[in-house]
Amino acid sequence: MSVNTFWTILLIIHGLLAVALLGALTHQAVAVLMPARQAAGNFVDRFRAVPAAGYATAVCVLWVLTFIIGAWIYAKFRIYVRIPIEQAGYWKTQGFFELKEHAVTIGLGVLPAYWYFWKNARDPQYDSVRKWLTVLLAGFVWFGFLVGHVINNVRGFGS
Amino acid sequence: MTTTTSTPSATQSSSASLAASARFGTFAIVFSLAAPVVYLLCEVLSLPLFTYHPATSRIDFGWAKGRSGEGPAMYWYGWTATMLIVCTVLGWLATLLPDGVVRKIPLALIWLLPILAMIPLAWALYEPFWSKG
Numbered sequence: 001m002s003v004n005t006f007w008t009i010l011l012i013i014h015g016l017l018a019v020a021l022l023g024a025l026t027h028q029a030v031a032v033l034m035p036a037r038q039a040a041g042n043f044v045d046r047f048r049a050v051p052a053a054g055y056a057t058a059v060c061v062l063w064v065l066t067f068i069i070g071a072w073i074y075a076k077f078r079i080y081v082r083i084p085i086e087q088a089g090y091w092k093t094q095g096f097f098e099l100k101e102h103a104v105t106i107g108l109g110v111l112p113a114y115w116y117f118w119k120n121a122r123d124p125q126y127d128s129v130r131k132w133l134t135v136l137l138a139g140f141v142w143f144g145f146l147v148g149h150v151i152n153n154v155r156g157f158g159s
Numbered sequence: 160m161t162t163t164t165s166t167p168s169a170t171q172s173s174s175a176s177l178a179a180s181a182r183f184g185t186f187a188i189v190f191s192l193a194a195p196v197v198y199l200l201c202e203v204l205s206l207p208l209f210t211y212h213p214a215t216s217r218i219d220f221g222w223a224k225g226r227s228g229e230g231p232a233m234y235w236y237g238w239t240a241t242m243l244i245v246c247t248v249l250g251w252l253a254t255l256l257p258d259g260v261v262r263k264i265p266l267a268l269i270w271l272l273p274i275l276a277m278i279p280l281a282w283a284l285y286e287p288f289w290s291k292g
Contacts, residue, residue, distance in 0.1 A: 057174065071236065075213040078233055095288025102202070102280045105239050106273045109194020109246060112187035113269050119178030129266040136270045 007076055011156070014069040018148065021062040022141050028052045028059065029138035032131040052134075056118030059137070060111050067108055074101075081155050093154055100147040103140040110137070182254045185261045190250035191269050195276035197249075198242045202280060207237020208244065 027050045036049035085094050114137060117130040177183050201207065210223040214230025225232035253261050 071239075074235070075211065075233065078213050078231055083231075089291075091288045091291035095284045098284050098288065099277070099281055101235055102198070102277065105235070105242065106195045106198055106276060108239075109198060109242055110191040110269060110273060112250075113191030116178065116184050116187040119174070120184070126266070129269055132267070132270040136273060140273075 007073065008156075010069060010073055011152070014066060014073060015148070015152075017062055017066040017069065018141070018145050021059065021066055022145050024055045024059050024062065025134070025138040025141050028055045029135050032134050053118050053121040056115050060115050063104075063108060063111055063137075063141075067104060070104070081151070085151075085155055088155075090154055093150060096147045097151050100144045104144050107137055107140045181258065185254050185256075185258075186250040188261060188264070188266070188269065189253035190246045192264065192272065193246045193249045194242055195272045197245045198238060199276040199279060201238040201241045202283065205234070206241055207234040208240040209237045210234055211236050 027047065030048040031050055031052035034048050036045055041049075082094060082097075110133060114130075114133050117126040117133065120126055121130065205222045207222055209221065210219045211233045212218070212223075212225065212229055212231075213233055217229070222234065222237075223232060
């Protein structure tokens with residue numbers, strides 16, 4: 001396996017984990033913002049009718065795995081992707097990547113409370129913070145996913 | 160017809176006991192409250208635990224400038240490590256406090272502080288990135 005293939009596979013795994021995380025957190029965020037009163041109905045009703053509490057551990061595991069693989073790739077990115085991006089003058093794109101790096105790290109930092117609040121979903125004192133923390137994490141993941149996608153379009157591995 | 164009874168796995172029961180633990184709750188809340196603040200301070204005050212030089216795979220303790228001819232220096236790994244260690248210590252210290260102390264902290268700060276931290280972090284990117292091109 002060539003070096004390029006190895007890093008490309010890792011990048012694809014990073015992307016697939018991010019897709020799973022995006023799906024789980026989007027389901028959860030919609031479920032807390034628009035709680036369904038009944039499971040049946042149209043696509044949107046079914047989308048928001050998921051048992052949101054069951055996603056919490058999976059979200060934490062996916063976030064940590066996505067983060068670790070992203071951090072692994074990041075060292076290669078710094079040399080083989082960022083330098084050409086800067087040479088090509090894509091400063092704003094790189095700036096958004098830096099902001100993504102901040103968002104996902106802060107997201108990692110709030111995961112313990114996120115997990116605790118969801119595992120105590122029957123405690124009404126956590127209802128509001130659980131809701132907005134979930135929405136915040138979903139926002140961070142969407143932001144990170146879109147920025148990562150654009151960066152890969154600008155210069156993916158092997159390009 | 161046979162029926163089966165399911166028993167919760169060891170992982171499920173340890174996860175449930177962790178979730179039911181008030182001490183873990185205190186740890187988790189303080190860790191998560193501190194994370195955006197500590198990360199912001201690490202970035203603004205240049206406080207990485209270590210500096211990684213990806214071109215040479217060299218690691219320096221603390222903040223180190225990129226050396227000429229050895230490629231760029233990376234601080235993000237070091238900021239993340241600092242954040243995780245400091246927040247773990249703060250979370251642990253909080254578990255030693257009397258029960259009611261941490262409960263007085265407004266929980267909304269857990270989602271507000273990350274948003275507030277992103278503002279100076281984004282502003283810090285203006286000069287090196289967004290003002291160009």
